Amino acid sequence: MKRRGRPVLGAISGLIFGGFLTIDLQILNVWKLTAASEIALPLIGLAIGLALGLTGVIPRLRRSDREARTPQY
């Protein structure tokens, strides 16, 4: 059985996250809105979201897993 995440959701969420984070940083006076800053963070977010979605590195805890992890005597 293979385990992986949701790459499409990751890519879209990463793009949204990066885009809104760009605006947040502008509002917080961290940087000015420039063509570079407007493109860079959404692309970085997309890459991270896609990577997480492809690999599914965050483990999913299921009831059976939880029971199996609990030492039984």
Place this chain on the structure above:
Amino acid sequence: MRLTRIHLTQVSAARPSLSRGRRRWVVRLVAVAVIGGGSLLGMAGTAGATFTTNTTNCAGSATIVGTGSDAGKTVSVNANDAKVTMLREGDVHWQGSVPTAIHDNQGDIVIHLGLVSVTAKTWGPSKNASNKVTKSGVARIPSALKLVPPGTYHMTGYNSSDEGTCAGSMDLRFTGSILASPVGIVAVIGTILGAIGIVFAGIAKALP
């Protein structure tokens, strides 16, 4: 009664887990993202220049007298300044001068918002038949500025004439809370939802 002990190592061995290579790849990707983001932040720290071209030796200054919510505040700004902290409500008492009269003047002031540029004001062509070397006036800050989210905005402007060009740039800084404007509220909610989406996408799902 027989007791059976199950070790965690046995469980993890039974479950398919990510290979070390994959994990390293993800760690590298995150590191690249952090370094890339950091270098961009470093780039963003540079302040705007003042005069980029000034072949006519123009000069200018303004005093912004706050009204309404900014009543009692006064901001002085010179054309040589690289940055000004703006008021959202008030009157701008401006004046500009050149050592010798210039003719057929035209120009504009543009505010740059990343890929989008907004023209704030245009003027000319005006002949200046009376050979004026100074000009002054009072302008009211547009009411739309109250809705502008806080942040630093890059502004450029120029005036070209038969005798030469005067161009410069300045950073306009608006202060305030991130949640004070609708744009800020939407941006915060969007960031949180995006982060939740990324985490959810990264949760391993069982595939047959």
